[in-house]
Amino acid sequence: MELDLSARTALVCGSTQGIGKACARQLAAQGAHIILMARDEEKLKEEVLELNAINGLRNDYLVADFSDYKSVKEAVELYLQSRNAIHILVNNNGGPPAGKITDATPEAFFSAFTQHLICNQVITQAVVEGMINSNYGRVINIISTSVKAPLHGLGVSNTIRASVANWAKTLANEVGKYGITVNNVLPGATKTGRLEQIIRNKAERTSQSLTDVEGEMLQEIPLDRFALPEEIANAVGFLASPAAAYITGINLPVDGGRTASL
Numbered sequence: 001m002e003l004d005l006s007a008r009t010a011l012v013c014g015s016t017q018g019i020g021k022a023c024a025r026q027l028a029a030q031g032a033h034i035i036l037m038a039r040d041e042e043k044l045k046e047e048v049l050e051l052n053a054i055n056g057l058r059n060d061y062l063v064a065d066f067s068d069y070k071s072v073k074e075a076v077e078l079y080l081q082s083r084n085a086i087h088i089l090v091n092n093n094g095g096p097p098a099g100k101i102t103d104a105t106p107e108a109f110f111s112a113f114t115q116h117l118i119c120n121q122v123i124t125q126a127v128v129e130g131m132i133n134s135n136y137g138r139v140i141n142i143i144s145t146s147v148k149a150p151l152h153g154l155g156v157s158n159t160i161r162a163s164v165a166n167w168a169k170t171l172a173n174e175v176g177k178y179g180i181t182v183n184n185v186l187p188g189a190t191k192t193g194r195l196e197q198i199i200r201n202k203a204e205r206t207s208q209s210l211t212d213v214e215g216e217m218l219q220e221i222p223l224d225r226f227a228l229p230e231e232i233a234n235a236v237g238f239l240a241s242p243a244a245a246y247i248t249g250i251n252l253p254v255d256g257g258r259t260a261s262l
Ligand SMILES: NC(=O)c1ccc[n+]([C@@H]2O[C@H](COP(=O)([O-])OP(=O)(O)OC[C@H]3O[C@@H](n4cnc5c(N)ncnc54)[C@H](OP(=O)(O)O)[C@@H]3O)[C@@H](O)[C@H]2O)c1
Pocket: 013, 014, 015, 016, 017, 018, 019, 020, 021, 037, 038, 039, 040, 041, 043, 064, 065, 066, 067, 092, 093, 094, 095, 096, 115, 142, 143, 144, 145, 186, 187, 188, 189, 190, 191, 192, 193, 194, 195
């Protein structure tokens, strides 16, 4: 099975911690040159050094805030003016705040739509020509299992994730003829800062202990544990590889069996 990504460049968004960071390290381990993108420049610098040690290359980073899609677009376009193509794009960043849909403001929907859908769109538009010219392209979107079944208490997130999944399927249909694949990875509960925050919020809201909240969440997971970020990254590493060339337009849950549908 061909998993080698030497001579490929991957742009990994939201990659200073959590799932994005694990994806960047996995793709680097497969030989790819990595461009990290997130807001915290100090963390980006530190992570580039880690990646350099993994793949022996001089990896790069871009500082950008996904709440401002124009600056994200500019950062990627500027980078591409002086560099070769980006062959692998991992669309990922921080999830929208939790809350009931009946409490959600219009601003919360606009902001999540910009951060998750419009940013995916402008980055993809910037990199797609290079993918076509290189005859190699992988767009991998980190979304959520809420694409298949809405999650309790994540009103804005559930809504926006569905739009990202349909955006991805539409894109897959358009660019497949160039050998570009577009797939969605749907993490279940994964041990990152985001999960800790969700558990803390629920404990405060319901006056339960952290252990009780965790216990309730684990009851819904057949594999009876939370995912490690590296386990989500393994799926991304495979989808990014030549071995996955005939897989496109799918939603791949990596959720320990939690989603109660096929
Ligand atoms: N963890 C889970 O259990 C779980 C489950 C299902 C789905 N997901 C989804 O998977 C994605 C990643 O989750 P995670 O748990 O890895 O999250 P995380 O630990 O909070 O990490 C988020 C990453 O995105 C970056 N980021 C956040 N807001 C940004 C912004 N406005 N502009 C640019 N970068 C930004 C952060 O870096 P900076 O702060 O440096 O910008 C960080 O590197 C999210 O969409 C999340 O909702 C997570």
